[in-house]
Amino acid sequence: MNLELNLVALRTIVRKEVVRVLRIWVQTIVPPAITMTLYFIIFGNLIGRRIGPMDGFDYMQYIAPGLIMMSVITNSYGNVVSSFFGAKFGRHIEEMLVSPMSSATIVLGHVAGGVLRGVLVGALVTVIALFFTDLDVQHPFITISVVLLSSVVFALAGFINAVFAKKFDDISIIPTFVLTPLTYLGGVFYSISLLPEPWQTLSLANPILYMVNAFRYGILGTSDIELGTAYAILLFFCVLLFVICLSLMRRGVGIRE
Amino acid sequence: MHALSIKDLQKTYANGNVALKGINFAVEAGDFYALLGPNGAGKTTAIGIISSLVNKTAGNVEIFGHDIDTDFAAAKSCLGLVPQEVNLNLWESVQNIVMNQAGYYGLHRGLALERCEKYLRALRLWDRRKDQARSLSGGMKRRLMIARALVHEPRLLILDEPTAGVDIEIRRSMWEFLQQINEAGTTIILTTHYLEEAESLCRHVAIIDDGNIIEDAPMNTVLRKLQREVFVLSLAEPVAAAPVLKGFETRLRSDTELEVDKGPEHDLNELFSQLDAKGIRVDSLRNKANRLEELFLRLVENKDAEGAGAAR
Numbered sequence: 001m002n003l004e005l006n007l008v009a010l011r012t013i014v015r016k017e018v019v020r021v022l023r024i025w026v027q028t029i030v031p032p033a034i035t036m037t038l039y040f041i042i043f044g045n046l047i048g049r050r051i052g053p054m055d056g057f058d059y060m061q062y063i064a065p066g067l068i069m070m071s072v073i074t075n076s077y078g079n080v081v082s083s084f085f086g087a088k089f090g091r092h093i094e095e096m097l098v099s100p101m102s103s104a105t106i107v108l109g110h111v112a113g114g115v116l117r118g119v120l121v122g123a124l125v126t127v128i129a130l131f132f133t134d135l136d137v138q139h140p141f142i143t144i145s146v147v148l149l150s151s152v153v154f155a156l157a158g159f160i161n162a163v164f165a166k167k168f169d170d171i172s173i174i175p176t177f178v179l180t181p182l183t184y185l186g187g188v189f190y191s192i193s194l195l196p197e198p199w200q201t202l203s204l205a206n207p208i209l210y211m212v213n214a215f216r217y218g219i220l221g222t223s224d225i226e227l228g229t230a231y232a233i234l235l236f237f238c239v240l241l242f243v244i245c246l247s248l249m250r251r252g253v254g255i256r257e
Numbered sequence: 258m259h260a261l262s263i264k265d266l267q268k269t270y271a272n273g274n275v276a277l278k279g280i281n282f283a284v285e286a287g288d289f290y291a292l293l294g295p296n297g298a299g300k301t302t303a304i305g306i307i308s309s310l311v312n313k314t315a316g317n318v319e320i321f322g323h324d325i326d327t328d329f330a331a332a333k334s335c336l337g338l339v340p341q342e343v344n345l346n347l348w349e350s351v352q353n354i355v356m357n358q359a360g361y362y363g364l365h366r367g368l369a370l371e372r373c374e375k376y377l378r379a380l381r382l383w384d385r386r387k388d389q390a391r392s393l394s395g396g397m398k399r400r401l402m403i404a405r406a407l408v409h410e411p412r413l414l415i416l417d418e419p420t421a422g423v424d425i426e427i428r429r430s431m432w433e434f435l436q437q438i439n440e441a442g443t444t445i446i447l448t449t450h451y452l453e454e455a456e457s458l459c460r461h462v463a464i465i466d467d468g469n470i471i472e473d474a475p476m477n478t479v480l481r482k483l484q485r486e487v488f489v490l491s492l493a494e495p496v497a498a499a500p501v502l503k504g505f506e507t508r509l510r511s512d513t514e515l516e517v518d519k520g521p522e523h524d525l526n527e528l529f530s531q532l533d534a535k536g537i538r539v540d541s542l543r544n545k546a547n548r549l550e551e552l553f554l555r556l557v558e559n560k561d562a563e564g565a566g567a568a569r
Binding site for chain 1: 346358
């Protein structure tokens with residue numbers, strides 16, 4: 001494999017993705033900012049005042065890390081699925097397929113694009129959160145590493161969705177019927193210690209719970225789960241999904257006749 | 258050296274359609290090669306396999322000696338593709354499309370910019386470089402796809418019907434450009450439905466039909482196989498009846514237009530000598546149909562007739 005060629009190709013895909021995100025900023029940046037502002041106003045400010053403190057933090061502070069993580073997850077996923085499926089649909093994916101760059105470069109380039117958008121939107125939502133509450137980051141390394149790993153996991157998942165998607169409806173099924181419910185049930189708005197059994201135990205099967213709680217631990221220093229388990233799950237999914245993406249690309253599933 | 262070597266290439270699609278039935282052909286480096294065939298013959302499938310857009314069922318493809326399976330990066334670096342259908346990202350600017358393609362081939366930004374300007378100027382798109390591709394006309398989009406395919410300066414350029422739907426003026430300028438590229442050393446494989454395009458540009462022709470190569474020879478050799486050519490002569494003065502000419506069949510289309518059938522055993526000098534002897538002066542002449550077109554139709558029809566006979 002020609003490493004230099006692949007590095008240049010990787011940079012090109014990342015640049016293309018950044019240009020795309022910025023070109024359609026009204027679709028990529030503005031909606032999550034508005035949605036999250038509404039969450040802070042309604043759940044944090046209006047309802048949160050009646051709920052009272054959770055795990056020793058006021059409700060607004062408690063949900064802020066979950067909302068930031070939610071925006072990172074949905075935007076990382078959404079960026080890759082829409083960009084890669086768009087390229088398939090418009091057939092300009094052929095520009096990449098005829099070139100000598102490796103399948104891994106194509107996957108990594110799109111994942112990097114998804115991570116960049118996820119982190120960009122996450123940063124924007126953090127700024128919005130600071131208008132409503134104070135956030136003192138307790139563990140910066142954990143905060144950053146969990147954001148990046150979660151973002152990678154969902155960018156890879158978005159890639160797989162895009163590979164199998166045949167029409168535009170197919171790229172909204174997983175976000176609507178899988179991602180959103182898992183995110184809402186992943187401890188964004190509550191601590192699972194509030195749930196009765198068997199829901200508390202069942203919640204532990206939701207991988208998003210670990211991401212949200214690890215991130216919350218990074219910012220607030222409180223979590224419902226073991227940090228080591230969260231990292232293990234994140235790394236496991238990163239490797240598993242990357243291998244699946246690579247295998248799909250090499251076999252040409254959904255992209256070659 | 259062969260720019261492209263294809264051995265026993267087969268493709269059966271998932272729906273059972275057999276698109277290629279084990280084709281073999283080789284393209285010499287520097288050649289201008291026509292790959293012709295009716296719709297659905299297997300041309301685009303063959304090109305798809307060569308350029309890695311279609312998975313083959315069996316067979317072997319080498320580009321400048323590099324196997325597309327075992328040495329894919331080297332093989333692909335030698336190849337540029339202009340596909341049949343417009344596959345541009347219509348929301349990208351013209352310049353970004355070409356620059357991105359350069360990046361996918363590992364060209365550093367400085368060189369990519371230089372090449373981008375070179376080919377956009379050559380294809381008269383430089384003034385539109387900031388515009389989104391969707392704002393270009395059909396002919397401009399075709400030219401942009403050629404610029405994109407050339408930015409890494411491939412040794413083998415495959416053009417799948419590059420002039421489809423393009424007006425005659427742009428088509429001629431594209432022919433001129435492709436001839437320049439070929440003269441500079443790039444091997445070109447062209448598929449087209451405009452057979453006069455293949456006849457005037459290509460030195461070698463292969464005809465593919467129903468997944469098989471039915472003809473593969475130099476253009477001159479192929480054209481010599483024509484048994485009969487029909488010429489239309491514009492006469493300087495009207496004539497009352499078609500003249501009787503030895504060795505030629507003649508008929509009048511109008512009193513100043515004469516249609517003449519010529520077999521391979523006679524040449525045009527004989528025709529003009531006989532007309533001259535009868536006091537008939539000719540202003541101009543043209544082939545009634547394109548020569549390659551006639552041959553193409555004959556070959557495809559013969560094959561269909563053979564197939565029907567075998568079926569009986």
